[in-house]
Amino acid sequence: MKQHVLLASLLGLSLAAGAAVLKTDAAKSSVSATFKQMNVPVESKFRKHNIVIDYNDKSPEASKATVEIDTASLDLGDVDMNKEVAKKEWFNSSQFPKATFTSTSIKSAGAGKLTVTGKLTIKGKAADVSFPLSVKADGKNQVFDGALPIKRLAFNIGEGEWKDTGMVADEVTIKFHVIAAQ
Amino acid sequence: MDRYTKTAMLLHWLVAILIIAAFLLGLTMVDIKGITPTKLKYYSWHKWLGVTVLLLAVARALWRAKHTPPPHPAHMPAWQNKAADAVHYLLYFFIFAVPLSGYLYSLAAGVPVVYLGVWHMPVLFEGTPELKAFFKPIHYWLNMTMAVFVIAHVGAALKHHFIDRDGVLKRMLP
Numbered sequence: 001m002k003q004h005v006l007l008a009s010l011l012g013l014s015l016a017a018g019a020a021v022l023k024t025d026a027a028k029s030s031v032s033a034t035f036k037q038m039n040v041p042v043e044s045k046f047r048k049h050n051i052v053i054d055y056n057d058k059s060p061e062a063s064k065a066t067v068e069i070d071t072a073s074l075d076l077g078d079v080d081m082n083k084e085v086a087k088k089e090w091f092n093s094s095q096f097p098k099a100t101f102t103s104t105s106i107k108s109a110g111a112g113k114l115t116v117t118g119k120l121t122i123k124g125k126a127a128d129v130s131f132p133l134s135v136k137a138d139g140k141n142q143v144f145d146g147a148l149p150i151k152r153l154a155f156n157i158g159e160g161e162w163k164d165t166g167m168v169a170d171e172v173t174i175k176f177h178v179i180a181a182q
Numbered sequence: 183m184d185r186y187t188k189t190a191m192l193l194h195w196l197v198a199i200l201i202i203a204a205f206l207l208g209l210t211m212v213d214i215k216g217i218t219p220t221k222l223k224y225y226s227w228h229k230w231l232g233v234t235v236l237l238l239a240v241a242r243a244l245w246r247a248k249h250t251p252p253p254h255p256a257h258m259p260a261w262q263n264k265a266a267d268a269v270h271y272l273l274y275f276f277i278f279a280v281p282l283s284g285y286l287y288s289l290a291a292g293v294p295v296v297y298l299g300v301w302h303m304p305v306l307f308e309g310t311p312e313l314k315a316f317f318k319p320i321h322y323w324l325n326m327t328m329a330v331f332v333i334a335h336v337g338a339a340l341k342h343h344f345i346d347r348d349g350v351l352k353r354m355l356p
Contacts, residue, residue: 038226039299043292077292077309084217167219 022142022180024051029178031069036169048073051178055142060108065116067101089159096123112136122155144178184252185353193242194354197235197277204231205325229288232281233297239277255348269335276328283324287317
């Protein structure tokens with residue numbers, strides 16, 4: 001019941017703002033992190049994420065987005081690696097289970113293009129970030145794609161001997177691919 | 183007695199040193215628990231050694247195609263000549279098959295091979311857990327079988343040197 005009230009009020013708020021919360025297709029959407037390990041490209045996916053996009057295609061400025069991921073759900077394709085990234089030196093997932101992005105502004109940057117600005121919080125460290133996001137309609141779905149380059153050491157990801165960027169590069173690109181229905 | 187060419191000797195000993203290094207490094211790296219920078223480094227070096235062996239194997243096969251090795255000593259019985267030839271051809275097979283299986287195993291695990299951190303080798307297919315499980319025993323058992331033939335090869339060379347004293351090993355020594 002409480003949830004319904006919350007949902008109703010959220011809907012009310014977004015309607016008031018002229019935007020609508022899209023129904024994210026979690027199975028088809030993905031949040032991935034790509035980086036280089038001794039120059040070998042590594043692609044990994046966060047298996048658990050919660051993406052909420054409150055979108056108005058007529059006036060993108062009224063849109064909002066939040067992304068929440070379970071840091072321990074990063075899948076690098078290897079059991080030992082998956083265990084490693086949840087450790088204190090990396091995501092410290094027991095203390096910081098979630099990484100979040102909350103938009104503060106979404107602006108149109110031409111047809112099908114948006115510039116998203118907001119706060120990225122990983123491992124208890126927050127940073128203001130801005131990145132391009134493309135949007136296109138596919139049937140009744142909206143498909144969003146964006147890439148956000150970050151520096152892992154700015155978030156203390158990889159402490160101690162893992163600070164060596166010759167081993168794991170500092171540059172990490174977080175990619176969003178979101179499929180959401182109106 | 184005829185000796186091998188300097189080029190053949192160089193290629194032989196380089197490959198010998200590199201396959202022993204890659205073999206021992208392979209056994210060492212898989213025994214490291216969890217994930218550590220040392221382990222990741224060893225994996226990369228192991229792959230670089232393997233690719234080097236593969237490149238040298240190509241060079242050796244090309245050299246061998248144009249140069250006949252010195253003949254077997256006259257005193258050797260026919261079965262020993264055949265056995266020696268068979269082991270030599272098998273070892274040629276392994277210096278191709280072992281690194282190739284490692285390359286395919288790495289791709290199957292979804293990890294592209296970047297030789298010396300510079301040359302991005304072709305990603306021939308997408309890795310899956312099934313392919314990884316398929317190539318792992320192939321790479322392992324090719325290695326173990328190669329080790330058996332390397333031991334036979336070394337054992338035979340030492341027998342020629344210390345028991346037969348027929349100068350067969352000296353043909354491969356600079």
